[in-house]
Amino acid sequence: MAQTLDSATREALIERVRFYRELGLTEFYRRPVDAATLLVEATQAAEIEDVQEQELAPAPIAELPVAGSGPEIAIPPRKSFPSHTQALEVVPSGDRAGALQLIREEIGDCTRCALHKGRNKLVFGDGAATARLMFVGEGPGADEDAQGIPFVGRAGQLLNNMIAAMGLKREEVYIANVVKCRPPGNRTPEPEEANTCSQFLFKQIDVVRPQVLVALGATAATYLLGQRQPLAGLRGRVHAFRGMQLIVTYHPAFLLRDPRQKKEAWADLQMAMRELGLKGPNR
Numbered sequence: 001m002a003q004t005l006d007s008a009t010r011e012a013l014i015e016r017v018r019f020y021r022e023l024g025l026t027e028f029y030r031r032p033v034d035a036a037t038l039l040v041e042a043t044q045a046a047e048i049e050d051v052q053e054q055e056l057a058p059a060p061i062a063e064l065p066v067a068g069s070g071p072e073i074a075i076p077p078r079k080s081f082p083s084h085t086q087a088l089e090v091v092p093s094g095d096r097a098g099a100l101q102l103i104r105e106e107i108g109d110c111t112r113c114a115l116h117k118g119r120n121k122l123v124f125g126d127g128a129a130t131a132r133l134m135f136v137g138e139g140p141g142a143d144e145d146a147q148g149i150p151f152v153g154r155a156g157q158l159l160n161n162m163i164a165a166m167g168l169k170r171e172e173v174y175i176a177n178v179v180k181c182r183p184p185g186n187r188t189p190e191p192e193e194a195n196t197c198s199q200f201l202f203k204q205i206d207v208v209r210p211q212v213l214v215a216l217g218a219t220a221a222t223y224l225l226g227q228r229q230p231l232a233g234l235r236g237r238v239h240a241f242r243g244m245q246l247i248v249t250y251h252p253a254f255l256l257r258d259p260r261q262k263k264e265a266w267a268d269l270q271m272a273m274r275e276l277g278l279k280g281p282n283r
Helices: 007-023 035-046 093-107 114-118 142-147 154-165 191-208 218-225 252-257 259-276
Strands: 133-137 174-177 212-216 239-241 244-249
Touching: 093 191, 114 191, 133 191, 133 218, 142 154, 154 252, 154 259, 174 191, 191 218, 212 218, 212 259, 218 239, 218 244, 244 259, 252 259
Parallel strands: 133 174, 133 212, 212 244
Antiparallel strands: 239 244
């Protein structure tokens, strides 16, 4: 017997369908479904934080990481770090959570750069220590600084939807940033700040050992690849990175400002899906 959707469930499902339509994903919602099937879809959608229509409107610069403001940002390349084999031995999957905790303890109550002066909470990382897919952004925003978790603000809500469109849950991936403390006014981290903090990001990457790493925005791409190029020159291909595959795409904050680029971002994520053997929500 068909079930009736309550208003909250229906709203969640409508939001998910709208986002998928913007990405050009249509097959999953064109198939005939009954209310029971819709409930299953909506339950999955409920695990993703709702993104209201206001996300499509331009947001004040102070609310969003500057790295996502456009693909033209160019910053000095990072200092070089040891290769993976020089950095540490491969950590067994069962020990990776503990290894990440050791890195967090090494960071401690960090005062290595000036960013600590305005910090509320240090934002280390979030997700599965054994993730096959890892996202790297620029740095925490106001919501992240308040909660101590990366990508929990409006850009994070959009990232959650992007992850769901790939057929994954946020808990199945790992998320971190180039810097662990919020830059004042969400400005781009200074090279000294990013280079000081990047060592810990590289240690996180070497512990998690994802099959695919996705750089979100120009700042992440620059400090991971050590290349100072416009985002357009780095997107659209798979980069070799420390024995992993690295894909560059737009920062979710940029997509909030220019939703027309969501299809381009989806094309980037589809490359990651092919590398991972994912088929999307209907896998």
